[in-house]
Amino acid sequence: MFDLTNLSVHFGPATALREASLTIRPGDRLGIVGESGSGKSMLALCLMGMAPEAATLSGTLTIDGRDMADATERDWQALRARRVAMIFQEPMAALNPLSRVGDTVMDPLRLHLGLSKQAARARALDLFAEVGIPDPEARLRQFPHELSGGQRQRVLIALALACDPDLLIADEPTTALDANVALRITDLLVRLSAERNMALLFISHDLAAVARATSDIAVMYGGDIVERGPTRAVLDSPAHPYTRGLLGARPSATALPRDAKGKRARLPTIPGTVPGMADLPKGCRFAGRCPVELPRCASERPAVTKPGPDRSAICHVPSKEALA
Template sequence: MFELESFSASIGTAAALRDVTLTIREGDRLGIVGESGSGKTMLALSLMGMLPEAVQSSGTLRIDGHDMTHAIEQTWQVLRARRVAMIFQEPMSALNPLRRVGNTVMEPIMVHEKLNRDAAQRRALALFDEVGIPDPAARMRQFPHELSGGLRQRVLIALALACNPSLLIADEPTTALDANVALRITNLLVQLAQARGMALVFISHDLGAVARATREIIVMYGGDMVERGPTAKVLANPAHPYTKGLLDARPDHTRETRDCTGKRRRLPTIPGTVPQLLDMPGGCRFSGRCPVEMPHCTTTRPAMETNRPDRGAACHLCAGEVS
């Protein structure tokens, strides 16, 4: 079980994460959504013990009851791959261009599992087959640039699964993939999590992929958790104005694309951009972009309001209204 309690991370005086509290148990499938700069990847790196050296953290991070908040790198090296693994966002950056992909997947097996090269090769072949890579023996001898984007992503999944982790973090696993390949990768991750009894954290801008892949969702903005709850309920009935804005901004083929005069309708957008960490508002970080902002939103930080144990939203207008 992975637990974050009032966990914060800051770079100097700029808070990149504020008071994040969550629990991830075996078999959970958690989605994390939000714009670029909202803190999604920083949260994932926290779970991996891979925060940049310049970042100062506070609060508590526990894995199976052991406090890992200030654990040294050697301690984390024992846990990575075996307890928690991550599929990084860009395969061409995550894979060594000078190494055959088979050797890349075999390395953590030999290091962590202490298997010889022949046994590691058999494990890697089985993993390639499990993640749907055709002709695994031939693919293992290839370099990253010789594979398609979808196959490179499958290699990264095989690499992450090499040592049977309890938690798999997928950071934008469908970025730069066409829609059909992205759907197959999303479905594959869900199938693997279910088959292995593994927890999955799925980070994405694609709300459709998150809806398919996860049972719970966290919406982040400016380093804050602004809404949380069962994925289906949050996406069907969002409570926070930011979540509503994200959903409204999705392309939807069922909407009327032209107005009564025949002109093409503009896709709704959230005005402005996520501020830099040093320029965040003092109260609600969504103030300045929120369509229902009140005067005290700029000065008073809203608490995570809940009237049911499985739903919550951090908004001054949401008190008693989350259902």
């Protein structure tokens, strides 16, 4: 359905995305994990045809077999109206504070589907019920500030579902929410994806949320998709040193042990900091911070290795356990 081949995004000499390839089929639940500056949001913007004006793009994006290279803004608008929808981190910022949430959800129904006011209202009620908003009749008339953070995110999900998209892009949808609410929103997205056979692109820095929400995962670093594969397989035996570092650095809800002298153990860390877009190493992007680095890593881009079924990693020295 969505097929991305060797997509690169440059800003002058700086690289935001390097030869990213992805395929998204109906009902897929793909997670994109990475830290700030890894290119994960840029990837999402490209799928929506919303790459910044200043960016130079290369590579191909085909949607249902159609090459989008020559797509006009009007084509993209039609696509965004009906095929792709997106939800964001901050639900309050995405809702119009002066508009009742019911009107916000009814607008696209009337504009894109040409429904009458009554039909749009009935559909909005169905959508509110589908995303688990209690007492939808009363909620339709409320303003964003009258709702809790979780309810606001549900309203935005209802809005995103309004025109039956084939792909829902969720960019850090749970980051601003409390842990329990985040869990319920994650589960809601999974349920909607299954019930509607809708593809879900779940972008997050939160590995626990991605593990729960997705069946496949792409790990990004410095504009590269460094590792891809089934979520469970990748998280259980990561092939790329960056994935391993990221998993290790994540605290695991257990107290770090203290030694005999009472000194507490430390969290494993990835040394150094993410370089800026213009200062990334030419070869492997992770060179300079990698614990198993070879001399050629900084200059020579690794080929794609296949550490397992449906898996790939860009690394000169992928983990032996993962390859086994």
